[in-house]
Amino acid sequence: MYKLLMVKYGELGLKGKNKSLFINKLVKNIQRSLADLPERQVTSTWGRILIPVYGEGDMADTLERVKRVFGIYSISPALEVEKDMEAIGAGAVQVLKDALPQGGSFKIETRRSDKTFPLTSPEISQQVAAFVFRNVGEEYVAQMQNPDKIIQVEVRNEGAYIYGENIPGAKGMPVGCGGKAVVMLSGGIDSPVAGWMAMKRGVTVEGVHFHSYPFTSERAKEKVIDLCKEWSKWSGNKIILHVVYFTNIQKAIRANCPEEYGITIMRRMMFRLAERIAHQRGALAIYTGESVGQVASQTLESMYTINNVTNMPVLRPLVGMDKEEIMEIARKIDTYDISIRPYEDCCTIFLPPHPKIRPRLEAAKEMEAKLDIEGLIDEALEKTEILYLQQED
Ligand code: ATP
């Protein structure tokens, strides 16, 4: 049956060296995402990537993986046949009958990149349509405007390909094209989506999670581990997670700082730590799941005061989104059900009854003066645990 998947990529705006970097990375990422399936050679050829598949079960598994590889515009299960009009016609009949078993209207569209092939694209389309007519019943009709099915024929140097479907790919850029960033990953609904959006633009991500054991449970940490495993399905590679020991920082804040500034100062500490880890790991930005106005610590005043501790770009891909929109993506990328497991994180556990909605930078600095900031940071980093996580299917 269908012996391969034909991948089209979004090469818009890519030229010269960038384009070959993009394609090489994409081929590598596809190959890696299929690493535990039967071995095969993924090849790239003039605007297409070809992935061989072995039978229906393998087709389903392969498609499932390839749908999650960023940088792909669409994926088509395709037949490969001899560059011979008879064989192409027979292939078109098969694709048509598969797509419309009850009959319906169709149109043949041809692209010919093999300029040595004796017929032009319109001639190929006409002859294939005529062949199809001679070989199917009258429940099938040709129709140029809005046909039920467009059968696509590509005559290329390596062979002829016939397909009837363009399954949407994950779009975006291949992971690894866009440098590295750390994502502050809480276990809530938002930050896993923020990390997914980073990967979608080609960025390699590492998770940073602040853990306040025993105030927060092992289950809260497990949630974050499971979220990273979901991420790994999109990155096609292991995800590195830094579980930062945050307990003594929270205790110190509670003992030394006014309650209403607790969240502000805690988040300033988180950014300091994320920046330090980013430097250690060669990452150039910090991503968070913040969205303006969602909670007390996400007013502009709050962001201004919190952000002040770092010069590193802090990227907030969800900044203009509503909770509903974020939840929709979370469901689509399979992080939602993990995120709604009920375990508390370190933010909720010390949440004061009246957090400051408009914290002032100078006030926060003054209140922090009582803390041994460098000492606390060093201790937290020393006790940080690094995990390498991958989905075991
Ligand atoms: P989320 O749904 O991602 O938890 P949120 O709406 O609960 O976000 P906040 O609690 O204000 O919002 O956190 C804002 C952002 O700060 C999070 O999206 C995340 O990037 C980061 N963050 C919060 N808590 C933690 C934590 N324990 N570990 C790592 N990052 C955190």
Ligand code: MG
């Ligand atoms: Mg949260």
